[in-house]
Amino acid sequence: MELYDSFALVLPRERLLRNEPMRLHTSFRVGGPADVMFAPAGEEELSLALKHAKRLGCPSTVIGNGSNLLVKDGGIRGLVIRLGDAFSETRFEGGDVFVSPGQSLARLSQMAMERGLTGLEFASGIPGSVGGAMAMNAGAYQGEMKQVTQGARLMDPVSGQVLSCTEEELCLGYRESRMLKTGEIVTRVHLRLQPGDKTEILAKMEDFNARRRDKQPLNYPSAGSTFKRPEGKFAGALIEGAGLKGTRVGGAQVSEKHAGFIINAGGATARDILDLIALVQEKVLKDSGVKLETEVRVLGEDA
Ligand SMILES: Cc1cc2nc3c(=O)[nH]c(=O)nc-3n(C[C@H](O)[C@H](O)[C@H](O)COP(=O)(O)OP(=O)(O)OC[C@H]3O[C@@H](n4cnc5c(N)ncnc54)[C@H](O)[C@@H]3O)c2cc1C
Known part of the structure; x- marks a missing residue:
C-alpha cells in the first residue's frame, strides 16, 4: 500500500497531502516534496499520526511556518507534520x-x-x-x-x-x-x-x-539571518568585511541590503543556497578566523 493511503486510513484526508512541494511551506521558497504532509488539529491527532508513523517504520519531521528552514531539493521522506492554523x-x-x-x-x-x-x-x-x-x-x-x-x-x-x-x-x-x-x-x-x-x-x-x-531584504524570500551571531561579533559585518555582499551562486545571493541574509533572488535551488552558505563560511573563516554556524535548519535529502 502507498504511504499516503496507509495514513489516509487513520487520519482525516482533508488535512493530508501527498507529494507536497516543500517550497510552498518554506519562506525560502525552495525544497522538494514531502512524501506525506499532515496538519493535525490537536494533540490527539498529532499523537495518532506519530504512532502510525512508528508502526509503519516511517520517519516523521515536525515543522511550523517554515521560516527558519532550508529543505533540500530531493524533499523529505516519510511524514511531515505541519503545525499551523488547525492547531x-x-x-x-x-x-x-x-x-x-x-x-x-x-x-x-x-x-x-x-x-x-x-x-x-x-x-x-x-x-x-x-x-x-x-x-x-x-x-x-x-x-x-x-x-x-x-x-x-x-x-x-x-x-x-x-x-x-x-x-x-x-x-x-x-x-x-x-x-x-x-x-x-x-x-x-x-x-x-x-x-x-x-x-x-x-x-x-x-x-x-x-x-x-x-535594514532587512523583506521583499525577497529568505529564512531571516542565515547564520548565528558569533560571540561578540555580527555575522553580517564579517560577511561584508570579507567582501561578499551581493555574491551569487545560481539564484542564491548574499543580500546587498543586509549581508547576514542569504536570499532567493529568483529561481534558487536549495543546492544554490547550500553552496553559497559553504562559500561564505570558507571565506569568512579565511578573512577573520571566525567559523560561522548556520541558524537556518537544513532538512531533507539532495535531489
Ligand atoms: C524575514 C524573516 C525575519 C526573521 N527574523 C527573525 C528574528 O528577528 N528573530 C528570530 O529569532 N528569527 C527570525 N526569523 C527566523 C524564524 O522566523 C524563526 O526562527 C521562527 O521562530 C521559526 O518558526 P517557524 O514556525 O517558522 O519554524 P520552522 O522554520 O518551521 O521550524 C524551525 C525549527 O523548529 C522546529 N519546530 C517547529 N515547530 C515545532 C514544535 N511545535 N515543536 C518542536 N519543534 C518545532 C522545527 O522542527 C525546526 O527545527 C526570521 C525569518 C524571516 C524569514
Missing part, C-alpha cells in the same frame, strides 16, 4: 497566555497588544509559529521567548507521550532549546505577559517593524 487555540487569562503551537507569533503579539499586555513586542515581525519560536527561542531587539515563557507541554515524537515542562526544563538559550536536541514537539505553551500601555506597546512594535523594513 492554534489561544486563551488569555489576565497576563497568562495559553497558546497552541500553530498560532502565528506575529498574530499573538498583535493579540497581546490589543489587550494592553507587554512582553511580545519583539516578536511582531518574526514570521514564525509559536511552536517554531519556542524551539528556536526566537528573539529580536533584546527580547526573546525565554523572557516570557512559564512552561510548555511537550510530546515525545516516538511514544506520543506528553509531559509538562517548566521554563528551566526547556533549556532555552541563544537559538537553542531542549526540543531541538530531543525532537520533542511543543503542543502547548504558557507565557506570562505584563500589563502595559497599549499606545506604547503599539509604538514599540511599529518602531521594530520600521527598523526591519529599513
Whole structure:
C-alpha cells in the first residue's frame, strides 16, 4: 500500500497531502516534496499520526511556518507534520497566555497588544509559529521567548507521550532549546505577559517593524539571518568585511541590503543556497578566523 493511503486510513484526508512541494511551506521558497504532509488539529491527532508513523517504520519531521528552514531539493521522506492554523487555540487569562503551537507569533503579539499586555513586542515581525519560536527561542531587539515563557507541554515524537515542562526544563538559550536536541514537539505553551500601555506597546512594535523594513531584504524570500551571531561579533559585518555582499551562486545571493541574509533572488535551488552558505563560511573563516554556524535548519535529502 502507498504511504499516503496507509495514513489516509487513520487520519482525516482533508488535512493530508501527498507529494507536497516543500517550497510552498518554506519562506525560502525552495525544497522538494514531502512524501506525506499532515496538519493535525490537536494533540490527539498529532499523537495518532506519530504512532502510525512508528508502526509503519516511517520517519516523521515536525515543522511550523517554515521560516527558519532550508529543505533540500530531493524533499523529505516519510511524514511531515505541519503545525499551523488547525492547531492554534489561544486563551488569555489576565497576563497568562495559553497558546497552541500553530498560532502565528506575529498574530499573538498583535493579540497581546490589543489587550494592553507587554512582553511580545519583539516578536511582531518574526514570521514564525509559536511552536517554531519556542524551539528556536526566537528573539529580536533584546527580547526573546525565554523572557516570557512559564512552561510548555511537550510530546515525545516516538511514544506520543506528553509531559509538562517548566521554563528551566526547556533549556532555552541563544537559538537553542531542549526540543531541538530531543525532537520533542511543543503542543502547548504558557507565557506570562505584563500589563502595559497599549499606545506604547503599539509604538514599540511599529518602531521594530520600521527598523526591519529599513535594514532587512523583506521583499525577497529568505529564512531571516542565515547564520548565528558569533560571540561578540555580527555575522553580517564579517560577511561584508570579507567582501561578499551581493555574491551569487545560481539564484542564491548574499543580500546587498543586509549581508547576514542569504536570499532567493529568483529561481534558487536549495543546492544554490547550500553552496553559497559553504562559500561564505570558507571565506569568512579565511578573512577573520571566525567559523560561522548556520541558524537556518537544513532538512531533507539532495535531489
Ligand atoms: C524575514 C524573516 C525575519 C526573521 N527574523 C527573525 C528574528 O528577528 N528573530 C528570530 O529569532 N528569527 C527570525 N526569523 C527566523 C524564524 O522566523 C524563526 O526562527 C521562527 O521562530 C521559526 O518558526 P517557524 O514556525 O517558522 O519554524 P520552522 O522554520 O518551521 O521550524 C524551525 C525549527 O523548529 C522546529 N519546530 C517547529 N515547530 C515545532 C514544535 N511545535 N515543536 C518542536 N519543534 C518545532 C522545527 O522542527 C525546526 O527545527 C526570521 C525569518 C524571516 C524569514
